[in-house]
Structure formats: structure tokens, C-alpha cells
Amino acid sequence: MSGEKLFSWSKRILWVDLGRGEFREWHYPGEMARMFLGGRGFAAKILWDYLKPGTDPLSPDNLFIVAVGPLTALPGPSTGKVIVAAKSPLTGGYGDGNIGSWASVHLRAAGWDAIVIRGALDKPGILVVEDDKARIDSAEDLWGLDTFTAYDKLLEKYGKNIGTLIIGPAGEKLVKFATVVAQKGRSGGRPGMGAVMGSKKLKAIVVKGTKKPELFDPDEYAKFAREALRDVKNSPNYSFWMRQGTMATVEWAQGASVLPTMNFREGVFDDYEKIGGMYMEKIRVALRSCPYCAMSCGHVIKDSEGQEVELDYENVAMLGSNLGIGRLEDVAILNRLADYYGMDTISLGNVLGYALEAAERGKLEIDARWGEVAKIIKLAEDIAHRRGVGDLLAEGVKRVSEKVGETWYAMHVKGLEISAYDCHAAPGMALAYATSPIGAHHKDSWVISWEVQHGRFEYNREKVRKVIELQRIRGGFFESAVTCRFPWVELGIDFNHYLRMLKAATGLTMTMYDVVTLADRIYALIRMIWVRELEGWSIEMDIPPERWFKEPLTKGPLKGAKLDKDKFLEMLRMYYEERGWASNGVPKPETLKRLGLEDTVPLAEKYAK
Ligand code: PTT
Ligand code: SF4
Secondary structure: OOOOOOOOOOOEEEEEEOOOOEEEEEEOOHHHHHHHOOHHHHHHHHHHHHOOOOOOOOOOOOOEEEEOOOOOOOOOOOOOEEEEEEEOOOOOOEEEEEEEOHHHHHHHHHOOOEEEEEOOOOOOEEEEEEOOEEEEEEOOOOOOOOHHHHHHHHHHHHOOOOEEEEOOHHHHOOOOOEOEEEEOOEEEOOOOHHHHHHHOOEEEEEEEOOOOOOOOOHHHHHHHHHHHHHHHHHOOOHHHHHHHHHHHHHHHHHHOOOOOEOOOOEOOOOOHHHHOHHHHHHHOOEEEOOOOOOOOOEEEEEOOOOOEEEEOHHHHHHHOHHHOOOOHHHHHHHHHHHHHHOEOHHHHHHHHHHHHHHHHOOOOOOOOOOOOHHHHHHHHHHHHHOOOHHHHHOOOHHHHHHHHOOOOOOOEEOOEEOOOOOOOOOHHHHHHHHHOEOEOOOOOOOOHHHHHHOOOOOOOHHHHHHHHHHHHHHHHHHHHHOOOOHHHHOOOOOOHHHHHHHHHHHOOOOOHHHHHHHHHHHHHHHHHHHHHHOOOOOHHHHOOOOHHHHOOOOOOOOOOOOOOHHHHHHHHHHHHHHHOEOOOOOEOHHHHHHOOOHHHHHHHHHHOO
């Protein structure tokens, strides 16, 4: 099996041991590609097989994984994406993120499907991968620099035609929600992937490749890619998308009463128009995108300090309405600083929101109140540098709330902060957050728009199935094929385009049944990683924040709305049933066997109840 030829996959993974200065090429078995596809699937498989159980996420033994998939960086719709993954220092469980980056293109061109990095350097360094060769260069001159300056210096040193993954001061200082920044304004790895790089003293990864992936049927692939791209351009949503991208969600979220406001107290914000897509359109100065994208969504404005910033809905909602800041140019400063220092905007918005609320309640001493831009900016900088109270806030909202002693308004699941959709009146979205494989993130199941249209106050099996359907396609397929999901999500191109492109690229025929099996396998494996790393599991891990059950909305058309705990628990039980997991949320041994995950069965036998 290991001698078998594969198409599109290079079948090569680069293993790097930073401590020993060793570089090893691993020809993984073809079975791994068929069972896990790439990206998140590979990351989960590698972490399950090779991460020592109980590893401290910030110790040299953690594995930092960079992975592409069989559709990554092929000429097709929005394919320039890469996954970063590791055991998360924020949650203690599985963590990953998806970044638009030239590193994706160069990794494919260098002929690697993934890089797995173990160990730690004594002094700051850069992992440089040039086609088959890898080495460590010194980063002593870059350590301490923000990601924008470091990016410019890397281009100066290695040339413009490279892919980069960089950390900023937040990653160096082990801020628990530090991200990896690809190029100015593209950042990912919410659950502290930047801190894992920082703990390894790895300032950056630079990749340069000159080859091309070999495809099963290049002509067929080109034909299918052209057809998909034609549908992107012909989508009725295309022109509005090009005007506002994800920023249109501000107005939508306000209309649906889900715009996070004042630490998710409310779902409407009086000044929403001042931070919305319509306003952004008027002051936009540029449009940027990830590599290989024909539907660019990086809308750039000038912030209050005159600096250019690429905006997205999540960033603007979490650093705007959630903090009571109603001026887009001010919000943009916080967005820029998060990219500049390498911190996750969503977690930053949450931890700042929590701090402002705790201060208002007299539980935390900080010199800032809702909407006080300059003071909030100072706090954000203190977090990045772990100065003063910033050192505590850098630990993330779960740990901060435990220290403060008020946890019911700490907005997280499993330690990962909630992204920008309030769920007082959205039990389906609350379930999506509760069961996301990395903690509260919308990326696996953005069920909220469907839910708002199809009965938001219902707690039923149809909704549970919708959450799972989206998790399978978004979290299972797109994260493992590693290509942007927006052409499908936002422009509605037919999902079959992807299956056709995959077949032509790899020769692998995948039906929807195979997609479901793949996704369920990856989900079950990730859950088993959590079970192993946490030494057990409790249903409490899948419960959304208490605020949504306890305290109703006090404003807007949905005033009085809150979640019903009993009904939510009933939905969670349905979710476990649909997935073939036991009533405590651990996959049942028979489910794991059916998915081909036999080596996880003994652990499930111990913990599934
Ligand atoms: C993603 C999360 C998101 S999801 C946003 S905005 W979004 C935030 N972006 C941040 C940012 O910017 N800077 C920063 N310092 N922190 C940030 N944290 C937040 O991170 C992103 C786009 C977006 S914009 C989305 S939805 C889609 N996400 C995809 C995904 O997850 N998978 C996939 N196959 N395709 C996707 N396409 C879209 O990509 P995380 P990016 Mg980001 C600046 O990383 O950890 O996955 O969390 O990567 O290159 O900026 O593209 O309204
Ligand atoms: Fe990147 Fe946006 Fe294009 Fe997706 S749609 S590849 S996130 S620019």
C-alpha cells in the first residue's frame, strides 16, 4: 500500500525535530489519504497517532502541524488555504485554524502535504523549506517584531515569491489565543496556534516551491474548475458579495437580533449602521484576497490612525458592538492591532467584553468602560505584551472568569471563546457552538441563517440534523480538502463541483455517502483526542454559556428571549444519538469500529457511558 502512487497528494510529509535539528521525509500510506483526505483529517490522525497523551501544549513535545489538502492551490475556486493545528494551549483539546496564505501554494509546489514540527529551538528561528530541502535560519533579528514588519523583512530576505506563516509578540509571549499570521490581514488558528509556535521559539515558517502537483486527469480538472469558476461569477450574489463580503453580515445580524452586543448581553446595537457593510462600502480603499481567489472578500479601509486594515464581520462585531464601540474606523484599529500582534480577534473581543462587564460589576479593576476606545486599545496592547492586568486577560475568558469568580457571563465553550452570533434566540446555533470540534466556533456549522428562516424557537431533530449536515460538509470536507468554503456557502455553487474536481485531481470517487463517512470519522477521532487529553468527558463540555439560559435579552424585537436548558439538553441528546455517540458525548465503540477507528475503541470502552 505504501508504494502505491497517488495523484494530487504528494504522499510526503516533512517531519521536523527542532530540538535535534532533524528533518525527515515520511511517505505515508495511501490509506491515510483515502481515510482522512488532508488538512484537518491529517492533523487529527497525526495527533492521535503521534502526540504523547497528556502533553503540555506549550512544551516541546506538542506537535505543530501545517497541512494542505488535495484541492489546495489548484487553479479553481478560492483554493489558497492552509490548516494549522496542534493540541491547544487555550482549551487543552484539539485545535486548528484555516488561513488564506501563499504558504498553501508554496507547500503544494514544494511537494509536501504537511509539515509536522516537534521539539523547540534554543534561540528564535525560522523554518525555511525550499522544495525538498529544509533548514533553520536565525530569527534573532525578528523576535519581538510585529507580524507586519516581520513579513516585510522576510520578503526582503527570501524574495517576494514565498509563502509565510508568522507569529507576533502575542505568540512569543504565549498569549493563549495567539494566532498565526500569513500575510498582513490573514490570520488563523484561533485556539492558540500562535502560542504553540512561540513555545517552540519558531518566529516564522517560510516556504518556497517550484513544482506542481501531479493530477489524475489534468484536462478534466481544468474543465471542471472552469465550470465551477463560471458558476462563481454567474452567481446572483456575486456582485453584492464583491461590494461587501462578510461585512454585510453586520446589518443582517442586527435585523435578526444576533449581533453580539456588550459581551453578548444583547443581540442589537444602536450604532450598527456606523460599523456596517453599507458604511464600509463608502470608505473602502482596496480589496484584497487569499491566493487563487475570484471572489475577494478582504475589504480594506483606513482606520482612525490612517492605517489600512482588512475587515471581516467577525472582527468588526467582536471588537465593535461587543465592546460598545460604534465607529468603524476605531474598531479597525483594534482589528489591525490583533493582526499586528498576532491575536485572535474573536477571543480578544470576548476577553475584553468580559473584562468590561466584570469591571462594571465591580469584580475586576481595570481603567476602561464600554466604548472607551483609547483605553480599550491600551488593554489590547497590554494583553499582547502580557503587561499588568493584560497578563491575566491573555489567559482567555475561561481562566479569567474562574479567577474573577464569575463564570456565568464568560462566553466560551470548552475554553474557546464564542464567535459573533448571539444565541439567546438561536438554540441551533448554540448547539453548533457547543459541539464544534475546537470549542465555540461558527466555522463548522453556521446554522444561524437557516435557523432564522426555519423557526428559530424550535428545538427539534430537524435542526439537530441540519447542524450535523453543515458540520459534515464544512468541518469535514472543506477543512480536509482544504479549500475556501465561501464559493459554496456564500455564492451557492453546487457542491458536486468539488466532488468532480476531487475525482479529476486525485482519481478518487467520492459520493455524498463517502463525504458523510469521512466527516464522521474525523469528528469522532477529534472527539477521542479530547477524551484522551482530558482523561474523560462530561456532557458539561458541550453546554453553551449560562448567560443565554439565565438572562433574557432586554432590547430589540426579541426582548425577553432566552434559551431553555431542558429543551437544549434534549437536543444535545438527539445530537449524540444521530452521531452514534453515548449519552455522555463519547463516541460508542461500535460507531468507532464502523468508521475504521479501531485503535480508539479501548478508550471509548473505558469512557463511553
Ligand atoms: C477564523 C476566524 C474568522 S472566521 C475570522 S473573520 W470570518 C477572524 N479573522 C481574524 C483576523 O482576520 N485577524 C485576526 N487577528 N484574528 C481573526 N480571528 C477570526 O478567525 C478567513 C475567511 C473567513 S473570514 C471565513 S469566516 C471563512 N473561514 C473559512 C474556514 O474556516 N474554512 C474554510 N475552508 N474556508 C474558510 N473561508 C473563509 O475564510 P480560523 P483568513 Mg482565519 C484578519 O482562521 O482560526 O479558522 O478562524 O483566515 O485567511 O483570514 O480567511 O467572518
Ligand atoms: Fe480568501 Fe475570501 Fe477568497 Fe475565501 S473568498 S479565498 S476567504 S479572499
